[in-house]
Amino acid sequence: xxxxxxxxxxxxxxxxAEWESNSTSSSSSSSCFLPFLFHFHALDTYSLRxxxxxxxxxxxxxxRSIEQLQDMRDGIGVGGSxxxxxxxxxxSFKSDNVKLVLRTAKSQSSTSDHGATSAKLIAHKSxxxxxxxxxxxxxxxxxxSDAMANLSFGLFKAFRSKNNSAVxxxxxxxxxxxxxxxxxxxxxxxxxx
Numbered sequence: 001x002x003x004x005x006x007x008x009x010x011x012x013x014x015x016x017a018e019w020e021s022n023s024t025s026s027s028s029s030s031s032c033f034l035p036f037l038f039h040f041h042a043l044d045t046y047s048l049r050x051x052x053x054x055x056x057x058x059x060x061x062x063x064r065s066i067e068q069l070q071d072m073r074d075g076i077g078v079g080g081s082x083x084x085x086x087x088x089x090x091x092s093f094k095s096d097n098v099k100l101v102l103r104t105a106k107s108q109s110s111t112s113d114h115g116a117t118s119a120k121l122i123a124h125k126s127x128x129x130x131x132x133x134x135x136x137x138x139x140x141x142x143x144x145s146d147a148m149a150n151l152s153f154g155l156f157k158a159f160r161s162k163n164n165s166a167v168x169x170x171x172x173x174x175x176x177x178x179x180x181x182x183x184x185x186x187x188x189x190x191x192x193x
Contacts, residue, residue: 004066008042010039010040011038011039011094014038014098015037016099017033019102033054034055035054036053036100037055039155041154043063051147051148051151052119053144057115061139062134064134076131078130088130089132091125097124097126098121099121102116102118118135120133120136
């Protein structure tokens with residue numbers, strides 16, 4: 001059995017949205033999308049969850065268990081150990097190569113566009129490397145609001161943690177320099193005697 005996600009650090013990023021190439025959306029330009037952010041995090045010890053949202057019209061979700069991720073690993077052909085696969089997964093979603101592919105479904109009896117009806121998040125570490133593709137489910141209210149709140153609060157916690165780490169590092173460096181200066185002054189005073 002593969003190890004769990006006890007130490008999985010949340011990943012935040014921007015997904016570049018585009019319509020699926022065979023989609024018949026009247027708004028086929030990706031410039032019509034608001035920016036999409038994603039939050040990839042451990043839901044519990046044995047599963048990961050991804051939220052993707054533009055904080056306006058679209059909010060998507062996917063949950064994957066360890067077993068589903070192992071099947072994904074076999075399907076895309078990423079060799080090596082489970083840990084190496086998880087590292088590849090992390091590096092892929094931390095890269096700038098993350099896109100959200102949206103698909104629309106037009107009614108056969110109508111020419112009206114119903115917006116995006118399905119989506120998948122695609123990531124890869126670098127060009128030529130295996131692609132990770134995760135199908136997403138569209139969330140409706142109140143689940144969509146909960147997902148946006150979860151992403152916002154997770155982003156705030158990550159910012160706060162990084163900020164606190166930077167402040168602590170700055171204080172440690174300041175203390176080190178102060179001690180070095182004090183030691184130098186003592187050494188100079190002793191040298192004068």
